[in-house]
Amino acid sequence: xxxxxxxxxxxxxxxxxxxxxxxxxxxxxxxxxxxxxxxxxxxxxxxxxxxxxxxxxxxxxxxxxxxxxxxxxxxxxxxxxxxxxxxxxxxxxxxxxxxxxxxxxxxxxxxxxxxxxxxxxxxxxxxxxxxxxxxxxxxxxxxxxxxxxxxxxxxxxxxxxxxxxxxxxxxxxxxxxxxxxxxxxxxxxxxxxxxxxxxxxxxxxxxxxxxxxxxxxxxxxxxxxxxxxxxxxxxxxxxxxxxxxxxxxxxxxxxxxxxxxxxxxxxxxxxxxxxxxxxxxxxxxxxxxxxxxxxxxxxxxxxxxxxxx
Numbered sequence: 001x002x003x004x005x006x007x008x009x010x011x012x013x014x015x016x017x018x019x020x021x022x023x024x025x026x027x028x029x030x031x032x033x034x035x036x037x038x039x040x041x042x043x044x045x046x047x048x049x050x051x052x053x054x055x056x057x058x059x060x061x062x063x064x065x066x067x068x069x070x071x072x073x074x075x076x077x078x079x080x081x082x083x084x085x086x087x088x089x090x091x092x093x094x095x096x097x098x099x100x101x102x103x104x105x106x107x108x109x110x111x112x113x114x115x116x117x118x119x120x121x122x123x124x125x126x127x128x129x130x131x132x133x134x135x136x137x138x139x140x141x142x143x144x145x146x147x148x149x150x151x152x153x154x155x156x157x158x159x160x161x162x163x164x165x166x167x168x169x170x171x172x173x174x175x176x177x178x179x180x181x182x183x184x185x186x187x188x189x190x191x192x193x194x195x196x197x198x199x200x201x202x203x204x205x206x207x208x209x210x211x212x213x214x215x216x217x218x219x220x221x222x223x224x225x226x227x228x229x230x231x232x233x234x235x236x237x238x239x240x241x242x243x244x245x246x247x248x249x250x251x252x253x254x255x256x257x258x259x260x261x262x263x264x265x266x267x268x269x270x271x272x273x274x275x276x277x278x279x280x281x282x283x284x285x286x287x288x289x290x291x292x293x294x295x296x297x298x299x300x301x302x303x304x305x306x307x308x309x
Contacts, residue, residue, distance in 0.1 A: 001030070004106035004308050005062045006285050007097060010184045011049030014286050019062075021109050022093040029112050030073040031088055036104045036282075037066030037127035038292040038301040040151065041205060041228040047293060060097050061111050064104030065090035068118065068126035078112035085120040087129045089258065106282070106308045107203040116262045124279065125272040132156050132270060133253035133261040138226035140257070141248065144168050144201040145192075147212065150177045150186055152275050152300050153203040153226070158184045163269055169194070176297060180274060197221055201250075207231035210247075214240050224245040276300045282308050 001024075007017045024030055043063045045051035067088040074080045090101035093109040102108070118126045135156035143166040144256050150172035161168045162183040170186045172178045178186045189212075196218035202209060205227035213223045214235055221243060225233070235247075253261075264270040278295075280288035281304040292301035 001107070001109070003105045003107035004210065004282075005094065005097075006064065006282075006303075007060050007062055008046060009060045011059075012047060014289055015048075015285070016285060017097075019094045019097055019105070021107065022095065024073065024075060024109050025111075026075040027077040027112055028075050028109055029071050029078050029115065031067075031069040031086060031108050031110060032072045033067050033069040033088070033103070033108060033305045035068045035124040035127050035306065036064050036303045037130075038104075038289060038296075038303065039066065039131075040292055040300075041153070041244065042101075043289075044141065044293050045228065045230055047289060048295055052230060060167055062094055062097060062102045062104055065101035066127040066130045067103035067108070068122070068124070068219075069108070072212045073109070074112070080112055080115065080117075085118045085126070086115040087118050087126055087258075088236055089114060089263070104285070104303065106305050116258055118262070119266060122265070122272070124276055124304070127302055128152065128156070128275055128300070129258065129262060129265065130253070132160075132272065133258040134226070134250075135160055135255040136261045136264075137253040138201055138224055139205075140182040140184070141224070142222065144199045145197045146200040146223070147210065148200065148202040149204040149227070150174075150180070151203065155180065155182075155275060156270075157201055157203060157226070158182070159256045159270060160264075163264070168264075174296060177299075180249075182271070182274075197301055199224065201226050203227045205229055207233045210235040211239065214243065214245050217243050217245050220244050220246070222248055224248050225252040276302055278302070279304055 001021045022280040048057045071084045090103040091108040147170045171189045201224045277299040282305045
């Protein structure tokens, strides 16, 4: 069995390649991918070659951890059946080609335990489940008063905070991205004079912001680092000392986060509407990646694999 996959041969060198898939085991499923998302965080770093040392890192690799597909075959121990729509958080089924994170392909062989069943009506919005789980994990330790960045992840953090009863402020310097708030307020940082935030969640990925954020904390406040940072982070000690500040790095979401988020989406308590701005046929993946990383109006790019099955 084989598949067409997005392969990063080297930084900024992408091609579509036909790859042989690993054999299916008794607890595995074969999924025909319908949509996959392009991450402007981790995948941008892979694309530019700025990804810090990371387990499994190296080229060539198949990127992607935001895929939605339909089960083609299910092993006897899989617990799924053909025809079900599922979210796939990546795969590692390409032999010598690394699967980091391995979701951007027309077909995948995946352990069934990694899948989450989805309502097929979600369609391409289902690719956002991983980002929603990232947001859910980031605020599990405390709801934010301030969110830095109004991209897709920032919007999901804000929506979850509103759903939990909080009214956060969101900072965004790009005027075009200041639109689209749902139950919260978006400001340019210069328009915000508040300096006693209890919890600030940063999703910007900007390693140079830490001193600015610490200066906006109240005593005992916390900065949650929920972006992905290519550069070394540092901060001036005296302001942090005077505030007895806490700094927490939010780890990757886990299975419990993913399933809790899927339940919120399935029940209608968390909306994934209005977050996907661009869709491209998978055949044009090279142009799609350049748009995803280079067009400031692109919040989220989705690849449509239906013509490659």
